Amino acid sequence: MNPTTLLTLHWRDPLTGESRTQTAVYPLTIGRSPDNTIQLNSSFVSSHHLRIEDSDGQAWLQDLGSRNGTRLNGKLVGKTAVLLTTPSHIEIGPYSLHLTQPPGDGRTATLTNLLDPATLAAIRQSYQQPAPALAFSSASDALEATGSSEPAALPPIFQQRVVPLAALNQPYESKTYLSVGGGLGSFAWINHLVVYGAAPDDILTIGFEPKPYGRYQRLCRNSQIPDHERLRSNSDSCPDNLWGWPGYGVREMWGAVKNGRFSHAATIGWQLFNEPYVQTYTPVAGHVFAAIDREAERIGWRQLWRHGRVRAIRQTDDGRYLVAYTHLRDGQPDQHRLVVCRYLHLAVGYPGVRFLPDLQAYRAQSGDFRRVVNAYEAHDHVYDALAQRGGTVLIRGRGIVASRIIQRLHELRTQHGSPIAILHLMRQPLAEGQQFDHAQREVSNHWEFQPFNWPKAAWGGDLRRQLEQASDAERKELLACWGGTTTADRRDWRTMVDDGLREGWYEIRFGAVQGVEAAENGRLSLTLQRDTTLTHQTSLEADFIIDATGLEAGLESNGLLRDLVNQYDLPRNARGGLKVSNAFEVEALRHGEGRVYASGIVTLGGPFAAVDSFLGLQFAALRSVDQLTAVRATGLRRLDGLRSLNQWTRWAIGAKP
Amino acid sequence: MTPTLFGRWQSRFFLLGTVGSLTTLLFAVLFRSLIPFILLAVVLLLGLGWDVVYDRLQKRRWDRDWPPTLQLAAGVAEGVLLAGLLYGARLLPPPTPTQFVLHYTAVWLTTFLASQSLMRLIFPRWRYHGGQWI
Numbered sequence: 070m071n072p073t074t075l076l077t078l079h080w081r082d083p084l085t086g087e088s089r090t091q092t093a094v095y096p097l098t099i100g101r102s103p104d105n106t107i108q109l110n111s112s113f114v115s116s117h118h119l120r121i122e123d124s125d126g127q128a129w130l131q132d133l134g135s136r137n138g139t140r141l142n143g144k145l146v147g148k149t150a151v152l153l154t155t156p157s158h159i160e161i162g163p164y165s166l167h168l169t170q171p172p173g174d175g176r177t178a179t180l181t182n183l184l185d186p187a188t189l190a191a192i193r194q195s196y197q198q199p200a201p202a203l204a205f206s207s208a209s210d211a212l213e214a215t216g217s218s219e220p221a222a223l224p225p226i227f228q229q230r231v232v233p234l235a236a237l238n239q240p241y242e243s244k245t246y247l248s249v250g251g252g253l254g255s256f257a258w259i260n261h262l263v264v265y266g267a268a269p270d271d272i273l274t275i276g277f278e279p280k281p282y283g284r285y286q287r288l289c290r291n292s293q294i295p296d297h298e299r300l301r302s303n304s305d306s307c308p309d310n311l312w313g314w315p316g317y318g319v320r321e322m323w324g325a326v327k328n329g330r331f332s333h334a335a336t337i338g339w340q341l342f343n344e345p346y347v348q349t350y351t352p353v354a355g356h357v358f359a360a361i362d363r364e365a366e367r368i369g370w371r372q373l374w375r376h377g378r379v380r381a382i383r384q385t386d387d388g389r390y391l392v393a394y395t396h397l398r399d400g401q402p403d404q405h406r407l408v409v410c411r412y413l414h415l416a417v418g419y420p421g422v423r424f425l426p427d428l429q430a431y432r433a434q435s436g437d438f439r440r441v442v443n444a445y446e447a448h449d450h451v452y453d454a455l456a457q458r459g460g461t462v463l464i465r466g467r468g469i470v471a472s473r474i475i476q477r478l479h480e481l482r483t484q485h486g487s488p489i490a491i492l493h494l495m496r497q498p499l500a501e502g503q504q505f506d507h508a509q510r511e512v513s514n515h516w517e518f519q520p521f522n523w524p525k526a527a528w529g530g531d532l533r534r535q536l537e538q539a540s541d542a543e544r545k546e547l548l549a550c551w552g553g554t555t556t557a558d559r560r561d562w563r564t565m566v567d568d569g570l571r572e573g574w575y576e577i578r579f580g581a582v583q584g585v586e587a588a589e590n591g592r593l594s595l596t597l598q599r600d601t602t603l604t605h606q607t608s609l610e611a612d613f614i615i616d617a618t619g620l621e622a623g624l625e626s627n628g629l630l631r632d633l634v635n636q637y638d639l640p641r642n643a644r645g646g647l648k649v650s651n652a653f654e655v656e657a658l659r660h661g662e663g664r665v666y667a668s669g670i671v672t673l674g675g676p677f678a679a680v681d682s683f684l685g686l687q688f689a690a691l692r693s694v695d696q697l698t699a700v701r702a703t704g705l706r707r708l709d710g711l712r713s714l715n716q717w718t719r720w721a722i723g724a725k726p
Numbered sequence: 727m728t729p730t731l732f733g734r735w736q737s738r739f740f741l742l743g744t745v746g747s748l749t750t751l752l753f754a755v756l757f758r759s760l761i762p763f764i765l766l767a768v769v770l771l772l773g774l775g776w777d778v779v780y781d782r783l784q785k786r787r788w789d790r791d792w793p794p795t796l797q798l799a800a801g802v803a804e805g806v807l808l809a810g811l812l813y814g815a816r817l818l819p820p821p822t823p824t825q826f827v828l829h830y831t832a833v834w835l836t837t838f839l840a841s842q843s844l845m846r847l848i849f850p851r852w853r854y855h856g857g858q859w860i
Contacts (some may be wrong), residue, residue: 343793344793345791502788506785507786525728525789525791526728526789526856529855530730530790531730691854711848713847714848
């Protein structure tokens with residue numbers, strides 16, 4: 070066999086802004102078409118753009134007659150192969166690839182001792198899978214349109230529904246409790262376990278981000294909620310404190326008093342006492358993250374968190390669950406490992422974010438990922454360009470993210486004086502708010518208001534109980550009635566919309582989109598369906614389009630859940646979510662003494678509405694850990710009365726649980 | 727706060743029976759009279775009816791919540807009715823108006839503060855169950 074050579078390519082994805090690293094074997098090809106070794110998704114990249122070959126132990130780069138050319142270290146490359154040295158810099162369309170040699174002596178390594186053929190095939194194949202949505206990349210956890218690359222095939226024993234442990238030819242670790250995800254859902258669950266009395270040594274969580282709020286913070290930042298902005302969350306929804314007291318409002322007041330900012334403290338006190346009659350209090354994102362950091366330190370999160378990605382879950386023949394995961398070191402796959410646990414918790418978060426179909430079609434066709442963006446992707450370049458040159462932004466969706474984006478654009482207008490116009494495209498006018506029993510939601514300027522994304526009583530009042538007691542079909546109806554797209558009733562947001570409408574820089578248009586294309590004048594042109602517009606205008610022009618609809622992707626977008634649902638024929642609720650009991654147990658996976666619980670958005674349609682909120686994750690944790698306590702799971706004791714007060718005191722003084 | 731009717735009743739019993747009673751004991755000793763305790767019992771009994779009214783009103787709100795402002799308004803309304811019964815209908819030998827206002831305000835304030843803090847600490851499920859602690 071010829072010596073096979075390796076190259077490491079680093080690039081920043083122009084779509085997500087996240088960096089990507091790929092070690093590839095060459096000869097290789099790069100291009101837009103899926104049969105390339107590395108597929109780059111842009112109209113500026115030709116279907117087969119360039120080739121890197123090995124000749125006499127050296128790497129040669131050849132442009133395959135691409136339309137827009139290739140630049141190597143700044144120089145345009147012709148059809149004649151040029152010598153490629155490392156490090157080098159290749160520019161192809163919007164992509165800028167940095168080439169280095171992989172660690173170790175990559176040039177003399179052979180294929181067989183570095184990568185087995187199955188892995189190599191899997192790597193190649195991973196670039197050929199079209200993804201219907203923005204999914205969280207398994208490599209970087211960034212939202213990506215290219216889908217997650219599947220790792221090497223699982224051991225054959227994973228084809229069985231129940232794995233005999235004696236037949237495993239690989240060592241495994243044993244834990245009592247394991248939470249898959251390592252995000253805020255896992256944090257809430259583990260926080261409850263530890264406070265109820267479980268020993269940290271019995272607990273493990275596997276996730277991608279060292280900080281439990283890592284992904285949440287990134288999505289907040291992308292959707293224009295930096296750390297100093299306020300979240301849409303209640304004062305006493307505290308992931309760091311299961312009692313919800315003192316809430317973030319009281320803590321912020323106390324902090325202000327200590328710093329002598331008495332008027333700020335008084336403002337918050339007034340807000341807390343008089344909400345929702347004065348603007349509802351919401352916590353500053355950065356304060357919440359700092360509080361979670363403190364609690365993570367207290368419960369020893371770092372010791373029980375493992376950097377990895379779970380690949381598959383199977384029942385074992387001794388009534389437990391076998392979990393296969395790829396251990397990561399410095400973000401790179403390190404080795405495949407196995408762990409067996411008695412109680413398993415699934416908290417994988419949002420499987421992905423769906424794009425409006427017409428925008429997705431435009432992106433797929435044009436490869437233009439810069440002018441048509443999803444609000445949850447990194448898209449700061451849009452604001453940078455608008456700050457410099459101004460322009461028209463078309464926004465789709467009328468939820469909290471749309472509000473926040475308009476706020477950001479409004480700031481650019483006032484601070485930089487940038488001539489920015491906003492076209493807000495809505496499917497239909499909205500004259501009346503949603504009704505339920507004797508109550509109705511407020512509407513103004515076609516925006517519907519609600520302090521949080523569900524009526525407050527859905528968290529802990531009669532609506533929570535009503536949903537819990539409802540049948541599957543009733544739950545779907547209730548959720549449709551209480552939910553829907555709403556924004557927070559913030560005075561500054563209302564003023565901004567009123568001002569914009571009056572001054573003319575913010576306009577609302579109605580209609581359904583037929584298609585989006587690049588117009589001849591270089592702008593984007595949207596064609597509206599004729600029968601849906603309220604004016605005679607059937608096309609709109611804009612420089613940027615931001616999809617702020619925040620459509621959630623189905624649980625199939627997550628490979629792990631897809632496999633689990635298929636393997637065990639897991640039932641779904643009427644809304645398509647994972648069917649869980651009122652204790653958030655996936656009862657279809659109960660097996661001997663083993664139990665599996667789930668929390669987060671994948672359980673929407675079940676016993677609780679606000680499953681993806683801080684308090685919803687805590688509620689799911691409380692319910693499941695209460696049930697585990699009832700079945701006498703290792704270490705757990707009921708948390709109530711003086712025992713609860715004692716644990717709270719330990720929290721307050723920062724002592725270990 | 728998003729209490730349910732049962733939650734309101736249960737919380738009223740618990741809070742008046744504990745924090746409210748301790749506060750009342752203080753005033754009973756201070757005023758050398760058992761009347762504060764009788765008043766406390768009346769507040770509790772009347773409250774069972776008041777809670778039904780509050781629950782009806784609460785259901786007309788979209789969020790079905792009962793914010794502190796309304797808790798205060800309810801406290802004032804209950805106090806005014808109680809004062810009417812005491813000084814108008816003369817159902818009981820009334821305390822002096824100052825004694826009544828001091829005692830009533832102290833009980834309202836301590837139970838309000840306890841409901842915002844202590845209840846959550848000793849009953850971690852209380853806030854999810856609309857104020858039910860049983």
